[in-house]
Amino acid sequence: MDSKYIEQLLERYWKCETSLDEEARLRTYFTEEAVPEHLLRYKDLFVYQQLLQDAHLDDDFDARVLAEVEVPVVKARRMTLVSRFMPLFKAAAVVAVVLSLGNVMQHSFFTGMEEVAAADTIGKQISAPSVALSGDNATVTHEKQRIDSLQRADKVEMKE
Secondary structure (H helix, E strand, O other): OOHHHHHHHHHHHHOOOOOHHHHHHHHHHHHOOOOOHHHHHHHHHHHHHHHHHHOOOOOOHHHHHHHHOOOOOOOOOOOOHHHHHHHHHHHHHHHHHHHHHHHHHHHHHHOOOOOOOHHHHOOOOOOOOOOOOOOOOOOOOHHHHHHHHHHHHHHHHHHO
C-alpha cells in the first residue's frame, strides 16, 4: 500500500470518518514489518488494538470471579417498639434537662433580690424606665406601678 494512502486513512481515522473495512486495512498495514519511519509512532496503537481483539475470556472466568466474591452475611435483629423510639426518648430527655437547667438558673439569679421577682414582669410590657415592677397586691393598677417605679428610681438617684 502506498504511504500517502495510509496517511489519508490516518487523517480520516482521527476524524472518526473511516469505515470498519478501512480500519482493518490500517491494522493489517501496521502489523507488517515494513512500516515507514515517519509512521512508526502509530504502529504500537494498531498492534495493541489487534492484541486486544485476540484476547478473550476463558470458559471458567465466571466461576473464578464468583469464587472470589464473598457471600454477604445478613445479620437480622428484632427491633422492639422501645428500641425504635429510643432516639426520640433521648431527644425528649435532652430538652427536659435544658429546660430544667434554665428554670433553675433563672430562680438562682433572682433569689438574693427581695424587690425584684421574675414572675411580676412576665407578660407585662414595660415602656419606661427599665426598673423591674414589683407588687404583691393584684388590685394595683398598671399606672400605680409605673408611678411607684419612677419614685423608686428618683430615690436611688438622690442617694447617689
